[in-house]
Amino acid sequence: MVRLVDLPAYEREHLLSKNEPPLGPPVWQSLDKEVSALRVALITTAGLHFRDDPAFEFADSTFRPISNNEDSNNLVMSHSSVNFDKSGFAEDVNLIFPIDRFRELETDSKIGSLAEVHYSFMGAGLNPSAYEATASQVAGLLKQDKVDAVFLTPV
């Protein structure tokens, strides 16, 4: 469990050293339609990509697109951190990138639709501000795709 009180002191200190202040003034967007009408994209910082895509570098602020139409079982991971479990993802892609669950929500009309493209970053070795340019680029791509909401998963 990631309750800091349950972790060894060195791991607790390591995770607390990642505390960063907010990136800027607070932003807020209220829901202006039903959740069942939203177009949703998934974004993860788990360093996922398809096998033919370039792997992530040790510290890397770039992103990889994940087409909604490609088979997510072909996703692999090149995250540089060694401090998390990978056996669960080896078993089930949805543990980190819950695309099948969102497809089920789409089929059941619990959400409106899924984006054409989802995205993966690799969250390690850099401060959040290092991702500002590429995150802005992805925000522009999401707007073009008429995405209303993003579901974020760390690793």
Add this chain to the structure above:
Amino acid sequence: MTTGISLVRENTASMQPPRALWVSFPLGRPLGAPGDAAFQHRVIDAALTLLREESGPVLVDYPEDAPKVEINDAPACPVSFARPALNYDTWETALITELQTLTSWHDLGRRRRNGRTLAGVSAFSPRENLQKLGQLLDDNILPTNELKWFKAAIEDLKVFYIESLTAQPGTYNPKQLENIFWHETTLGAALLKFAELFKENPALAAMARIIAPRSATEKNQD
């Protein structure tokens, strides 16, 4: 608008994203339970519910823990390792011998996962990577000019081993797998040796931290 999962509550509370659902699950498991669609849906539903909040930032604690897997309930490890490196003259021989015991298990695991594997990100085969790692250790050389190859090779091999150890159907305890990998396999011993060597090299000490988790290196010093 965004919503999502927080694995380290303190980090999220500090950065204050608009909406986040903190979960008590282990790092690497933001949806909690592999292969459990109902569990994953409950987590997603709780995170999507945050979209209806009218002001923020919102950081909500998810009430359910991930299902625990008791070590006695997990499938038995299919291979008995018992540090065979100690019985061979060279790291290279020990690593290649270990690979031979794992290959058929990896094939079996891959078939069980309908062909899915995370291995193969490195441009080289497990055998080629193990051979080269073994030769480096036998010659007491660090791959200072090939760090990118080294990292890709070791991560590829780790996942190959994990997929082999979990070839049989069942639910596994991740800590148990970590312990077997780092403290029973020859590759685990080889990587801890590399981590030690990198740590002794002031210019490359940071590499040690992306070879093995602290939980493995600390235990190795016991």
